[in-house]
Amino acid sequence: MATAWRRHVARVAAGLNPLYAAGAVFLVVYAQVFANSYDQRVLAIAGIYALLVIGYQFVFGHAGALSLAQAAFFGLGAYVTALLATRLGWPFLVTFPASLGAAAALAALVALPVLRLESHYFALATLAIGQAALAAAVNWESLTGGSVGLGGVPPPSLFGFAIAPGTRMLVLIWGLVAIGGAVAWLLIRGPRGLAIRAAREAPMAAGAVGIDTGRMRFTLFVLGAAYGGGAGALHAHLLGVVSPEVLRLPVMVSCLAMTIIGGRTRVAGAIIGALLLVHLPEWFRFAERYGPLVYGLALLATIVVAPDGLTGAATRLRQFLWPESPPPPPEILPRAVGLFHAPAEIDLKVIELSKQFGGVAAVREVSFALRGGEIIGLIGPNGSGKTTILNLITGTERPDGGKIVLNGEDIAGWNPHRIARRGIGRAFQTPILVESMTALDNVALATHTAVTAGLSYPGRRLAAARAEAASLLGGLEIESSAMQRWAADLPHGVRRRVEIARALAARPRILVLDEPAAGLDEAERNALRTALRDLAAQGMALIVIEHDFHFLSGLASRLICLDAGQVIAQGTVEAVRRDKLVEAAFFGPTAGADGAP
Amino acid sequence: MRLIQTNVAMIALAAAIVLVHPASIGPAMAQTATIRIPVLVPLTGPLALEGTSQRNGAVMALSNPPAGVRLEYEVLDTGAAPETAVNALERALARGGVSVIVAPIFGAQMLAMLPIAAERRVPLITISGTAQLTEMGNPYVFRFFPNDSVAKNAHALYVVEALGKKRPAVLFQTTAYGQSGRQHLAANFARLGATVVFEEGLDINLKDFLPALIKAKQASADALVLQLHAAPTALLLRQAASMGLSLPIVAGSAMHQPTTAALLQPAERKGVCAESASSPVSSVDPAVERWVAAYRREFGAEPDDFALTQYDGVRMAIDAAVQGARGPEEMRAALASRSFQGLAMAYKSDGVGNMAHDAIIMCYDDQGRPRIDRRYPRLG
Structure with a gap:
């Protein structure tokens, strides 16, 4: 077991972008050695936003839905913590899960009507949730303190240790970012990650291989809200005060900008986006009232230079500095060999x-x-x-x-x-593939439940899924070089057979x-x-x-x-x-x- | 000859040592202390107008130090969110040597800054009106602007006693400023035996005030009491004038600001009154007139009482430094115990950091010019 974990850790380390690794080391050294109390506070706020954005990536990045309610979940988490800590004196170990749970519960409640909507209707509906939460915070003065808000939120206390703003708070916040990031990373890797991408980019195809796109959107929305609630709780503890400002549009706009600047789907993107956008206004404070203008120009420049986010730019830079050799042919598991599966009655x-x-x-x-x-x-x-x-x-x-x-x-x-x-499996009149995936992964995504049951690590599950997919594609006489090509680049005849292979992968x-x-x-x-x-x-x-x-x-x-x-x-x-x-x-x-x- | 040369060199060296050594500095220079006063105010966001007045008032005081004190300051924008203000505070404190801090007018930002000020033992001087700030037992906050218990007392007194109105309608902003003011207005009207016949909270982004005005009229109000920010006050008054509303209007302190008045035609502001701490542009005090002229020269704008009271607050801190207060703890003790005659009024802590206790009611005459109609000294 220990050996397996070591192998897994080694695989993860091997796949890590050296630029991110260097950045992480730099951050730790900077926070411990050079940062004063101001720098530590800014880093702490960046950590809180990183957690918020990791959550938002579930909705905006992975589900592909432009939600404008993430600030509402953030604010709700902050208010729940403030109320429970100041009025009932409850400890962090209770208030923090309560903030997560309250945000997730609100998301689950509103998801049923809202997730049925598409594109701009969904965005408008989620904006309305945010506005309703803001109106409640401003006008329910007896509970929320109105526009002044609630003060006196104590620092969290864990096992008898008070975690005051400073190094301890920084460790707590970034520790939770690490845990939240690891959970998100595990959730979106492997065949499940392929299924999520399929649900976002080709929902009809996803449904045709048994992926419940509605349930997936619901899960991602609620999960994202829980992260938002957790981030809000930490924000309340760090500032010691909660006011309606946490629910206002600028928080949502910052969250959106961090996601776009950092990268929509990668945990590293959330962290980079949050670090950059929290620090930028601080760097431009010297410009006084022109600070927002300089900040806006810097953002614009970043978007122009890195349209797919800074993580996209980092990936390109890594490829330039340390070019990767073409991936090896997919490993075929012995039990997955064979083209088709004998159907039941x-x-x-x-x-x-x-x-x-x-x-x-x-x-x-x-x-x-x-x-x-x-x-x-x-x-x-x-x-x-x-x-x-x-x-x-x-x-x-x-x-x-x-x-x-x-x-x-x-x-x-x-x-x-x-x-x-x-x-009942199906192939469409015009093949519907996930264009940004390889032919192999287009087939592997259909095995997201069947072939991977019992295999523990996402990486291993993905390898098994690809082996199954390679068998199916090979059985339809598709060469292994074509399996590694992007679906968008495949000729029509191959696309048709890839789609049939995908239908077969779901074991119809x-x-x-x-x-x-x-x-x-x-x-x-x-x-x-x-x-x-x-x-x-x-x-x-x-x-x-x-x-x-x-x-x-x-x-x-x-x-x-x-x-x-x-x-x-x-x-x-x-x-x-x-x-x-x-x-x-x-x-x-x-x-x-x-x-x- | 060689000896002479050596001696001259030695004397020159000794002179140089004497000149550069701190202990050899003359008595007048030895008393020159460096006082660091960061100015943390909202220069962007919804309170940018008020924050800019705050900045200008503080900078005017800091730009003209008296003999014996060397002043250092930096201006940091606190934006619109508490976390931005806290970051600014931490940034200012991280540089060290801070004696006192000019803190933002925005109540929610102040609430977030107070625990840090207490923990780091640095006094904050502010003109925020949010009553809660001085009700939390924090000894490091000093407010140089009448808080709501003073200002809204004057506001209600004027409506009930000066105008003789007993059925006011209250329109307030759904912000910290509006909600805190409304709470104190309600208490004061109740104490004075007046009945608030209609009240409504208005969002700061609201543009159409006619429904609220019509409802106030239908409630048979005999006066309209406003607790709104600058731009909404101007917009509401314009709409009230266009609908021919004949009720007397007593607005909040936003209406005293020249920038608010400039948004209205003289006919639209005619007869409107407003509560305030002071009205520098209508003052006939020569010292205030000189200050107003200097302000106009410096910033090319009309000063309001936010600028004047913030100026007074910083002047009191500088005065304490001149009197020997150096570090933040000495500065806190001085602010807490001394009195200071400023341009707007006399300041003295009430024991919890409220320094300003006077209020005025100013009204716009037939030509739309401001004049001080009534003074309410020592209300708090």
């Missing part, structure tokens, strides 16, 4: 499924059944309802009528991630593919057809939408032809090909004998 019944879009009936009472080992081809002219049926089965759309019964359970109207977890029992052969060359089509046949041979059920009748002819065991949302024919490929209605609707009156449209 499958019995899918689609019963009188209907969907309206306004006045248009996209799907009208469509019924069919699917069992393990079967491949159903869905055909029909454009607008006939094929993709809508797939969307209804996979939960992207909610049906207006009918049932979708999977092994005796009606899954109609379920969220996509629930359906995916029941074993039923695979739903929307025009998987579109854009593939002949060799790629043949390889894909072979792979899909193999899946069916292993007991998996497939539904494939395809316009290429030749592709389906050699693949599907049954065809269902749709027109205007209705099933007009179903049966074997030959039977459907000869159907008069199909000829009229799909192949057209001039279709040749081979059925080409």
Whole structure:
């Protein structure tokens, strides 16, 4: 166990940017040897903001949601500590968790309505939370002391030691920053980190592999609030006073600026952003009333020079100074070798499924059944309802009528991630990948629960996930060099196969593919057809939408032809090909004998 | 010859030693003490206007030291947040040698600075009106501006006794200044037998005051009492004039500021009264008139009573230094025990650090010019 930990620590140390390591050493030496009481206080405030920003990164960076409520959680934490410490005399070991808990509880309460909103509506709603908290602090004078606030908050006391502002307070605050940073770092590493990125950058794809994006946003929002509450509690102890200023917009703007300047998603970014933005006004105090102007110009210059944050700039600098060799081929774990997983019993019944879009009936009472080992081809002219049926089965759309019964359970109207977890995987008509990830990680993210269970460290879980992903991609004849390329740089044919591999990585029992052969060359089509046949041979059920009748002819065991949302024919490929209605609707009156449209 | 040369050299060396050695400094120079007084005031943020007056008043006092004292000062912006003020305080203290500190007008910032001042035993001189500051048993705070228990006493007395109004409406700002003032106004009106028929807290960013004015009128108020900051006071008075409100208006100290008056036409400020500690621009005292002229020359602006009372506060500290107070503890003892005749009034601690006990009511005449209507000495 001890050896494993040593190995883990060594791996972490090896992955650490030398610039950050040097910076950390400098900070410790500076704080201990050179800093006077003023410098220590500024460092302490920077530590508090670092904790606030690490929390905010969960929401703004990882969930990708522009929340303007982080100052409200910060202020709430400060007021809770001030009230409990001054009026009830409760100790730090009670007030600190209480501040975290109060902020998290408020976040959980408001998250349910607010997290449903998107983009600027979410930002406005969170701004309203902040304003409501500010109004309460200002006007509830009997509790909060009104605009003057609450004074006399004592320094924290731990195990009989009073932690007065100075070295002890600095150690406490930065100790909590270290713990908070380590927790955040562990949470966002590994397959979970990939899943979080997928939920942010490609939520539809994330849902299709069983990632509950709503729950993830909720968790990140509440977690971020807890960090904010903790930072507020420390702020109350350090200053000894809490006033509505902690809830005002400048705190939120500072938090946002620190996140952007430092970097949205890295713990080091939160610390660098907080250190810089807390110190900048102090450095420019000599400018008196022109200080904010100089401060603003310095910020602007930083954003121009490092648009992806200072951590992004540090990464580039590190790459320049100590160039990294290309990553080694992914390690393949023995137990992960093998392309597909034998599915359990499958019995899918689609019963009188209907969907309206306004006045248009996209799907009208469509019924069919699917069992393990079967491949159903869905055909029909454009607008006939094929993709809508797939969307209804996979939960992207909610049906207006009918049932979708999977092994005796009606899954109609379920969220996509629930359906995916029941074993229905999907590839989209236009491949949806996380463009900022490699092909390998696009597949590995789908294994965030299954393949990694029981493996302790995020790094090891990630290695196992990548090994599984490499097996799947290799099985679809994707070369290892392509696996390491960014998704945005992949050619169309590879993107399609990466998406199919991702769907397979979630270990589906039923695979739903929307025009998987579109854009593939002949060799790629043949390889894909072979792979899909193999899946069916292993007991998996497939539904494939395809316009290429030749592709389906050699693949599907049954065809269902749709027109205007209705099933007009179903049966074997030959039977459907000869159907008069199909000829009229799909192949057209001039279709040749081979059925080409 | 060689001996002479040697002797001359020795004498020159001895002279040089005598000249540079501290013990050989003449009696007049030996008494020259260096007094360090950092000026920590809000130069940015919502209280920048008041903070700038504070700065100017302090700098005027510090720029003209009397004989026997050498003054060192630096001005640090405390911004809008308590933590910025505390950082400024720590920065000033870290340089060492501080005798006394000019501290911000912003009450919440003062609250955060008080424990540090007590711990480091450095007196703070401020013009913040927040009553709580001198109610916490901290011996290191000295307020050179009438606190709310003085100013709002004068405010209420004028409304009830001078104007004979018994049904005032109170509009206050939802800030430390507004809420503290409102609390003291309510207590004083109750004591004087007046009934506040309407009161409303107004956000500092509010721009439309008509709803509040209409509600005050509908409540059958016989006077309008304001406890608002400078810009909201001006905006409310303009809207009151445009709606033809005929109620007598007695505003808070923000209305005495020339910068507030400058935002209004003479007709809009005509008849409006305001509570204040002093009104330097309406004073007929020759010493104050000279000070006002010097202030105008120095800063190109009209002085208000924040500048004047802060000037007085710093002058009292300098006077204590001249009298022999050197370190912060001696300075605290001097401020706590002595009295000082300033330009605005006489200052003397009431035992908890309140130095100012006088208030005035000034009113704008038919041409919109300020004049002192009534003085309320020794209220606190």
